[in-house]
Amino acid sequence: xxxxxxxxxxxxxxxxxxxxxxxxxxxxxxxxxxxxxxxxxxxxxxxxxxxxxxxxxxxxxxxxxxxxxxxxxxxxxxxxxxxxxxxxxxxxxxxxxxxxxxxxxxxxxxxxxxxxxxxxxxxxxxxxxxxxxxxxxxxxxxxxxxxxxxxxxxxxxxxxxxxxxxxxxxxxxxxxxxxxxxxxxxxxxxxxxxxxxxxxxxxxxxxxxxxxxxxxxxxxxxxxxxxxxxxxxxxxxxxxxxxxxxxxxxxxxxxxxxxxxxxxxxxxxxxxxxxxxxxxxxxxxxxxxxxxxxxxxxxxxxxxxxxxxxxxxxxxxxxxxxxxxxxxxxxx
Amino acid sequence: xxxxxxxxxxxxxxxxxxxxxxxxxxxxxxxxxxxxxxxxxxxxxxxxxxxxxxxxxxxxxxxxxxxxxxxxxxxxxxxxxxxxxxxxxxxxxxxxxxxxxxxxxxxxxxxxxxxxxxxxxxxxxxxxxxxxxxxxxxxxxxxxxxxxxxxxxxxxxxxxxxxxxxxxxxxxxxxxxxxxxxxxxxxxxxxxxxxxxxxxxxxxxxxxxxxxxxxxxxxxxxxxxxxxxxxxxxxxxxxxxxxxxxxxxxxxxxxxxxxxxxxxxxxxxxxxxxxxxxxxxxxxxxxxxxxxxxxxxxxxxxxxxxxxxxxxxxxxxxxxxxxxxx
Numbered sequence: 001x002x003x004x005x006x007x008x009x010x011x012x013x014x015x016x017x018x019x020x021x022x023x024x025x026x027x028x029x030x031x032x033x034x035x036x037x038x039x040x041x042x043x044x045x046x047x048x049x050x051x052x053x054x055x056x057x058x059x060x061x062x063x064x065x066x067x068x069x070x071x072x073x074x075x076x077x078x079x080x081x082x083x084x085x086x087x088x089x090x091x092x093x094x095x096x097x098x099x100x101x102x103x104x105x106x107x108x109x110x111x112x113x114x115x116x117x118x119x120x121x122x123x124x125x126x127x128x129x130x131x132x133x134x135x136x137x138x139x140x141x142x143x144x145x146x147x148x149x150x151x152x153x154x155x156x157x158x159x160x161x162x163x164x165x166x167x168x169x170x171x172x173x174x175x176x177x178x179x180x181x182x183x184x185x186x187x188x189x190x191x192x193x194x195x196x197x198x199x200x201x202x203x204x205x206x207x208x209x210x211x212x213x214x215x216x217x218x219x220x221x222x223x224x225x226x227x228x229x230x231x232x233x234x235x236x237x238x239x240x241x242x243x244x245x246x247x248x249x250x251x252x253x254x255x256x257x258x259x260x261x262x263x264x265x266x267x268x269x270x271x272x273x274x275x276x277x278x279x280x281x282x283x284x285x286x287x288x289x290x291x292x293x294x295x296x297x298x299x300x301x302x303x304x305x306x307x308x309x310x311x312x313x314x315x316x317x318x319x320x321x322x323x324x325x326x327x328x329x330x331x332x
Numbered sequence: 333x334x335x336x337x338x339x340x341x342x343x344x345x346x347x348x349x350x351x352x353x354x355x356x357x358x359x360x361x362x363x364x365x366x367x368x369x370x371x372x373x374x375x376x377x378x379x380x381x382x383x384x385x386x387x388x389x390x391x392x393x394x395x396x397x398x399x400x401x402x403x404x405x406x407x408x409x410x411x412x413x414x415x416x417x418x419x420x421x422x423x424x425x426x427x428x429x430x431x432x433x434x435x436x437x438x439x440x441x442x443x444x445x446x447x448x449x450x451x452x453x454x455x456x457x458x459x460x461x462x463x464x465x466x467x468x469x470x471x472x473x474x475x476x477x478x479x480x481x482x483x484x485x486x487x488x489x490x491x492x493x494x495x496x497x498x499x500x501x502x503x504x505x506x507x508x509x510x511x512x513x514x515x516x517x518x519x520x521x522x523x524x525x526x527x528x529x530x531x532x533x534x535x536x537x538x539x540x541x542x543x544x545x546x547x548x549x550x551x552x553x554x555x556x557x558x559x560x561x562x563x564x565x566x567x568x569x570x571x572x573x574x575x576x577x578x579x580x581x582x583x584x585x586x587x588x589x590x591x592x593x594x595x596x597x598x599x600x601x602x603x604x605x606x607x608x609x610x611x612x613x614x615x616x617x618x619x620x621x622x623x624x625x626x627x628x629x630x631x632x633x634x635x636x637x638x639x640x641x642x643x644x645x646x647x648x649x650x651x652x653x654x655x656x657x658x
Contacts, residue, residue, distance in 0.1 A: 070405075102438065102440075105438075107437065115440040121433075129397075131395075131396070134401060138402050139407050142383065142402070142407060162397065165394030168391070172389070328434050331498055
């Protein structure tokens with residue numbers, strides 16, 4: 001039942017789609033670069049896990065969803081939240097710990113939630129949100145309809161029991177969940193071959209009797225095709241899928257590991273950067289003639305402006321007042 | 333009013349709430365086909381069907397997380413822990429997902445989830461199946477924790493827990509399932525969370541106790557009454573939020589307090605209640621507050637050792653006499 005496909009993208013690319021995908025990837029990239037700057041300036045505290053290098057996964061996958069579908073992610077979730085349609089200004093305000101942040105400044109980088117776009121959160125404990133995704137899938141089935149859930153996690157979550165518990169439950173109960181493992185080859189500093197007996201992650205799908213596919217996570221259209229097939233299956237008959245998107249993070253695990261150089265070579269990082277998903281997609285769009293140089297410039301300008309506006313908005317937003325400490329501990 | 337067992341009262345509460353609200357469903361190990369490991373869910377599969385009574389594989393973390401995720405989409409899950417000892421496997425989902433979701437989402441996602449099942453000392457079930465688990469939960473902001481001592485409380489509090497918009501840890505007891513009592517049949521009978529009750533009125537000393545310890549305290553109170561000691565017994569019923577007002581009110585009247593706890597005493601519920609009494613009512617006290625708690629050892633299997641582990645009537649009586657003669 002399980003299969004692996006790294007076949008060429010089937011999506012018919014037109015100018016509108018190309019511009020949309022490129023803009024989203026570029027926005028995530030620029031947003032994350034800004035966040036890194038703000039972290040260096042001390043405007044953002046705590047842990048900050050950047051998504052730079054992995055943009056094609058969130059953008060390609062989310063492009064297959066309807067607004068009433070859900071997604072849920074780990075703590076490296078800025079990109080997933082942006083792709084789902086959240087306001088970058090409110091995300092940046094959250095990173096700044098300000099009252100206009102998505103979670104009123106109380107969640108921070110690792111806990112972005114946006115009910116208005118069905119983003120079920122950034123979760124900080126590795127593997128813990130996979131059962132939540134299964135629960136969302138359960139609720140969809142209980143309530144009726146053909147909505148689906150995308151659940152993003154890293155290769156670091158695969159050895160966790162909750163990965164296996166969730167895959168088993170989703171397969172056993174036929175829940176409309178697409179598990180997207182973003183295999184960036186390092187769980188913090190532990191290379192995948194030091195963590196997993198089976199490094200072909202998509203193959204775990206075979207164990208649970210559900211479709212599994214590996215895809216080039218640096219190719220936004222390939223991700224879109226693969227996840228699109230999975231979404232279709234989930235809508236049609238609630239079949240869950242495990243997608244392994246092979247990607248790479250260009251930065252370290254977090255801002256406290258800025259270079260990520262202890263556990264991987266500089267050569268490796270430089271080599272992977274040659275497969276920058278934004279560059280690859282831009283080149284392809286130019287080559288196929290769906291975009292021209294001026295379009296790329298416009299996209300760059302637009303996302304620069306959005307990132308600047310996000311920072312200005314966050315700067316201007318007040319700190320949460322003291323009474324926020326006790327607000328929402330319980331729902332009244 | 334009808335006389336029924338604690339187990340039947342819980343079953344009735346589940347039925348009534350499931351009839352009332354189609355968003356309520358029950359999930360857990362052996363809750364359906366097997367009719368419940370302790371028969372609390374007996375007959376529910378027959379009445380409500382497989383959609384709403386869901387047998388799970390043994391994966392406490394997985395199915396508790398499913399409950400949390402389903403609650404995020406607006407359902408109202410009741411997750412059964414076959415015994416609360418197994419909830420340790422789901423502790424991350426309870427503490428890090430359920431309890432904090434409302435707060436860390438800035439109020440966007442609250443979790444109306446009940447996690448229920450038996451806990452506390454049982455009969456010769458040894459170290460891993462016979463422990464007071466409430467300690468692990470009442471420390472966590474965002475959780476509510478209930479320990480219902482009587483059949484009527486079991487019904488009224490479970491119904492309130494199911495209607496509550498927050499995660500509620502509802503810990504019953506194997507040793508109380510067969511206890512009988514009067515239970516209101518009114519489907520709108522509720523006991524609000526966070527409300528203690530005075531089980532026995534007295535004037536000389538306040539004893540705070542719940543579950544098995546509460547019944548033991550009642551027996552001791554009768555024994556001491558023959559010697560002219562008048563014991564008042566306060567049952568907190570909900571441990572978080574704690575109704576300190578009722579406890580303090582009683583202490584202000586009796587000027588003496590003894591706190592009972594079945595579980596190990598170190599950093600337990602007794603410590604918390606004793607500290608509250610001292611902070612709120614120090615000037616009213618005529619004697620130091622005493623705690624009578626379980627010993628700081630795992631639960632042994634051997635019957636004679638098991639009896640030593642949990643506070644005996646003799647120990648409770650001695651503590652009350654000490655406090656009253658101080």
